[in-house]
Amino acid sequence: MKIGLFIPCYVDALYPEVGVAAYKLLKHLQLDVTYPMNQTCCGQPMANAGFEREAVSLAGRYEDMFQTFDYVVAPSASCTAFVRFNYPRLMKGKQRCEAAEKTMDICEFLHDVLRVTSLPGKFPHKVSLHNSCHGVRELGLSSPSECNMPKFNKIKDLLSLVEGITVVEPERVDECCGFGGMFSIEEPAVSTRMGTDKLERHIDTGAEFITGPDSSCLMHLEGVARRLKKDIKFIHVVQILAAGL
Amino acid sequence: MSTLHSKAAQRFLETNKNARWHDDTFWVLRAKRDVMAHELDEWERLRDVACAIKRHTVTHLDRYLEQFVGNAERNGIHVHWAKDAEEFNQTVLSMLRKQGVKKMVKSKSMLTEECGMNPYLESHGIDVVETDLGERILQLMHKRPCHIVVPAVHITQEEVGHLFEEKLGSEKGNYDPTYLTYQARLSLRDEFMTAGAGMTGANFGVAETGDVVVCTNEGNADMSTSMPKLQIVAMGLEKIVPDYKSLAVFQRLLCRAATGQPTTSFTSHFRKARPGAEMHIILVDNGRTDIIGEPEHWETLKCIRCGSCMNTCPVYRRSGGYSYTYFIPGPIGINLGMLKDKVRYADNVSACTLCCSCDNVCPVKVNLSEQIYCWRQGLDSIGKADLVKKSMSLGMKYLFNHPQMYDTALKFAPITNHLPHVLMYNKLNGWGYGHEMPVFKKQPFHEIARNILKDEDKKGNI
Numbered sequence: 027m028k029i030g031l032f033i034p035c036y037v038d039a040l041y042p043e044v045g046v047a048a049y050k051l052l053k054h055l056q057l058d059v060t061y062p063m064n065q066t067c068c069g070q071p072m073a074n075a076g077f078e079r080e081a082v083s084l085a086g087r088y089e090d091m092f093q094t095f096d097y098v099v100a101p102s103a104s105c106t107a108f109v110r111f112n113y114p115r116l117m118k119g120k121q122r123c124e125a126a127e128k129t130m131d132i133c134e135f136l137h138d139v140l141r142v143t144s145l146p147g148k149f150p151h152k153v154s155l156h157n158s159c160h161g162v163r164e165l166g167l168s169s170p171s172e173c174n175m176p177k178f179n180k181i182k183d184l185l186s187l188v189e190g191i192t193v194v195e196p197e198r199v200d201e202c203c204g205f206g207g208m209f210s211i212e213e214p215a216v217s218t219r220m221g222t223d224k225l226e227r228h229i230d231t232g233a234e235f236i237t238g239p240d241s242s243c244l245m246h247l248e249g250v251a252r253r254l255k256k257d258i259k260f261i262h263v264v265q266i267l268a269a270g271l
Numbered sequence: 272m273s274t275l276h277s278k279a280a281q282r283f284l285e286t287n288k289n290a291r292w293h294d295d296t297f298w299v300l301r302a303k304r305d306v307m308a309h310e311l312d313e314w315e316r317l318r319d320v321a322c323a324i325k326r327h328t329v330t331h332l333d334r335y336l337e338q339f340v341g342n343a344e345r346n347g348i349h350v351h352w353a354k355d356a357e358e359f360n361q362t363v364l365s366m367l368r369k370q371g372v373k374k375m376v377k378s379k380s381m382l383t384e385e386c387g388m389n390p391y392l393e394s395h396g397i398d399v400v401e402t403d404l405g406e407r408i409l410q411l412m413h414k415r416p417c418h419i420v421v422p423a424v425h426i427t428q429e430e431v432g433h434l435f436e437e438k439l440g441s442e443k444g445n446y447d448p449t450y451l452t453y454q455a456r457l458s459l460r461d462e463f464m465t466a467g468a469g470m471t472g473a474n475f476g477v478a479e480t481g482d483v484v485v486c487t488n489e490g491n492a493d494m495s496t497s498m499p500k501l502q503i504v505a506m507g508l509e510k511i512v513p514d515y516k517s518l519a520v521f522q523r524l525l526c527r528a529a530t531g532q533p534t535t536s537f538t539s540h541f542r543k544a545r546p547g548a549e550m551h552i553i554l555v556d557n558g559r560t561d562i563i564g565e566p567e568h569w570e571t572l573k574c575i576r577c578g579s580c581m582n583t584c585p586v587y588r589r590s591g592g593y594s595y596t597y598f599i600p601g602p603i604g605i606n607l608g609m610l611k612d613k614v615r616y617a618d619n620v621s622a623c624t625l626c627c628s629c630d631n632v633c634p635v636k637v638n639l640s641e642q643i644y645c646w647r648q649g650l651d652s653i654g655k656a657d658l659v660k661k662s663m664s665l666g667m668k669y670l671f672n673h674p675q676m677y678d679t680a681l682k683f684a685p686i687t688n689h690l691p692h693v694l695m696y697n698k699l700n701g702w703g704y705g706h707e708m709p710v711f712k713k714q715p716f717h718e719i720a721r722n723i724l725k726d727e728d729k730k731g732n733i
Contacts, residue, residue: 035671038716039681040709045716049723061720066671074625076647076656077664083672159626171305172583172631174314198298202585206624208660211701212272213621215281218705219589220624223294249706 029059030095032129034105035067041241047268048101048132054271055140062091070108075208078116085113085123092125099135101264103161103239106131111164131165132264133239137180142187147269150190153261154228155181156238156247157200167239171200181239181263188266196227205246221250228258235259237266272659272701275618280590287591289425294588296424301582303531304632311527321524322636324517325573329563335478335511336554342481346543349551356386359555363388363470363503364395366551370501372397372467376459378485378492379403380472381419381576382505382555384598400462402491404455411438417592419599420529420578425591459491469495471541473506474575475521476552479514482542483552486525486535493539502544504552508559509572521575524634529577562610567645571606573635580629580639586622595619602629602639609646617655620646681718684711 029052033045052059068088069081088109092098100106106129113126136142157179161167168179185193204210204220211217225247228236236258238244244260251258284290308314328335340350353359367375375397383389389399389410401410405423409416411434416422432446441454463469471492475484483504485492496502512518526535544550563569581587581601592600597608597616605623608616620643629639650656670677687695688710696703 033716033720035677039684039711042712042714042716042719046719049720061724063717063721063724064674066674066677067667069668069671072664072667074644074647075660075664076620076650077661077668078648080664080668083668087672159624159628163627163631170628170631172308172628174308174311200628202624202626202628204585204624206626208663209621209624210706212274212657212660213277213280213586214701214704215277215284216586216589216622217624219284219290220585221705245709246706249702249709252707253705 027057028094028096029057030092030098030125031059031061032065032068032092032098032100032105032109033061034100034102036245037102037241040245041262044101044241044262044264047262047265047271048099050271051132051264051268052099054146054268055142060095065091068105068109070105070112071207073108073112074206078112081112082116082120085116085126086121088113089117089121089123089125092129095125096128097135097139098125098129099132100129101132101239101262102241103131103133103158103165103167104242107160107164131161131167131239133161133167133181133184134165136184136267142184145184145187145267146271147267148189149266149269151235152192152194152231152233153185153235153237153266154231154233155179155185155193155195156203156224156228156236156240156243157181157195158238158240158243159200159202161239162200168200184267185237185263188269191266194231194233196224196231198227203243203247205243207242210246217246218250221246222254225250225254225256225258229256233258235261237261237263239263272657274621274657275596276590276594276622279594280586280622283591283594284589289427290589290591293425293591297582297588300421300530301579301632304528304579304582307527307531307533311523317520317524318634318636321520321634322573324512324520325635326570328511328513329509329569329572332508332511332560332563335513336508338478339476339481339511340554342478343552344481346481347550348481348543349549351551351553353553353555353557355557356555359386359505359553359557360388360391362553363505364392364397366501366503367392367397367468370467372501374398374400374462374466375468375470375503376400376402376462376466376495376499377470378472378487378495379406379422380470380505381599382472382507383470384416386505386555386557388505400459400466402459402462402489402495403487404452404489407455407459408434415593415598417600418578418581419576459494463494463498466495466499468501468503469497469499470503470505471495473504473510473552474525475518476506476511477513477515477518478511480542482540484518485539485541486537487539488530488532488536490537493537496539496541497545500548502541502548502550504541504550505555506552507555507557521634525575525577528579528632528634558611565610568606568610568642570637571603571610571642573637574603574607575635577634579632579634580637583628583632585626585628586624590622595622602643603637606639606642606646613646613649614653614655617650617653620650678717681715684715685713687711
């Protein structure tokens with residue numbers, strides 16, 4: 027299976043260890059992984075700010091770069107959702123979006139396509155799972171708390187394959203943390219209050235780590251935690267899944 | 272980079288000691304709604320059906336309006352049409368004048384708020400008395416609602432106590448809610464008995480029968496219409512449902528979504544005037560037929576005004592109803608405001624993280640967050656785009672379309688880690704308001720990947 031690895035811009039610059047973990051994990055699972063060197067950003071930051079037209083050329087480049095792969099896998103639920111659901115609309119009548127349609131967040135790829143049943147590593151820690159909005163409500167990584175449907179959580183299922191781990195969730199299990207891209211700088215007071223509330227609910231679980239499928243939410247929460255001098259640690263889900271590799 | 276909403280929200284959070292209470296209170300409503308939604312096996316199916324009925328009705332509005340009006344008139348009701356707020360207000364005034372009415376009691380109606388009816392009538396010498404307790408409190412305080420279902424929830428019982436001491440002559444220092452409610456009841460009784468006209472809004476108009484259906488928890492709609500000889504219903508065009516069968520679907524959803532009750536305490540059906548009385552319905556357009564023609568936004572007309580999108584909205588809960596510049600706050604208010612006047616109400620569009628929770632609670636499945644996303648895309652063309660965001664977006668576009676430059680930028684990005692504190696944490700950088708800056712890594716993933724590829728090349732793996 028040919029996999030194109032998509033590492034979003036901010037993961038590239040700020041959290042390269044997340045990219046490394048994703049790469050190692052996919053390699054460990056015997057996949058043919060390629061990282062096209064020309065990749066940059068999906069365009070979500072501009073689009074959510076009201077400038078989706080500035081993302082059109084990026085959508086075109088994305089298709090050129092990734093169309094030959096069986097799947098495009100990214101360690102970022104939000105960027106995945108943007109590519110998969112917004113590119114086809116943005117490119118309507120301009121270009122086909124095959125690559126966008128086969129883009130998956132790494133958690134849903136592991137859970138739904140590879141259906142992994144074992145992982146090699148150990149992570150003997152208590153982690154509080156951050157269910158990020160676009161993962162929950164766009165990709166369906168877990169059952170949204172608002173909906174009347176059988177409860178599930180694909181990330182929890184995956185994490186439970188790691189030896190020694192204890193996974194807990196905060197109260198208000200999938201309330202937004204207040205990042206929202208440029209929302210965090212345009213509405214700083216609300217964003218900070220939401221981040222603080224979320225952080226406190228995670229801390230109240232007694233966990234050592236906050237983990238999630240989106241480094242963007244984690245970056246926001248970590249920024250608030252450092253300002254408030256809270257000493258909880260942050261780690262992307264894929265780093266836990268790739269523990270020991 | 273800030274909007275009127277973000278400034279007002281900051282003031283709310285920094286100065287209001289009840290800010291946390293506000294968040295918790297509305298979260299309780301959301302949680303109660305969840306209990307209701309999870310208790311009904313058919314909840315999601317009900318939402319689907321409600322959405323389909325509304326889509327159908329809104330796109331066949333001419334047919335259902337004619338049917339509704341025909342049936343209402345056969346029942347002896349006088350039906351009037353108002354194309355806008357002005358015509359609506361004038362219609363009400365001329366009706367009141369014709370009957371020599373000096374005082375009108377009314378139950379809750381967001382439509383009259385939308386049309387600015389109370390100030391209009393008051394300026395023409397008519398005394399308008401709100402009879403919903405929350406609305407009455409706000410009227411006596413000269414304040415506007417902060418929420419469409421629980422309009423005075425932000426007012427404390429002490430504040431109500433002080434208000435009633437002054438306006439209704441209640442006991443000094445008695446802030447007991449039961450006592451205060453009793454005082455309001457005594458005062459309102461008198462208003463009901465002496466008013467010349469009673470007005471209600473309408474939650475639904477049933478085309479099949481010509482009925483108007485009003486849902487309240489206080490019974491004030493019934494009181495408003497039982498005493499005066501003149502009954503007036505203010506109703507938006509989109510309130511029509513085809514028949515009783517479809518009404519039943521909304522009846523099951525409305526109050527569960529709104530307050531987490533299985534139903535409102537009172538669901539009043541009005542079909543004809545009482546003996547010796549007159550009943551009038553005023554059907555108000557005020558921009559609604561224009562909304563039908565908006566390909567990306569017409570589904571806002573499905574809204575049944577339950578307020579659940581406000582209760583779940585993490586931004587509404589933490590910024591309060593007054594932080595929005597349109598009289599309806601929260602996700603639906605952002606959208607309705609833009610439909611009313613997109614230049615005037617553009618400042619509310621920032622009040623959304625695109626978390627999509629509102630889409631999931633909406634009982635009629637209005638795609639609220641998607642519509643807010645769409646409005647943002649149009650801000651630049653009406654001169655309402657934030658210039659900082661615009662230049663950042665253009666800069667990002669340039670950088671991300673030039674991989675080599677992006678590569679170079681990544682290499683130099685770590686320099687910002689060492690910039691003096693004052694450069695990074697100031698009024699120009701919203702991030703610095705409540706966050707420390709993230710740290711750029713010396714070796715971005717791009718460089719690591721390049722090295723991995725080189726190594727694998729050497730091993731002959733590629």
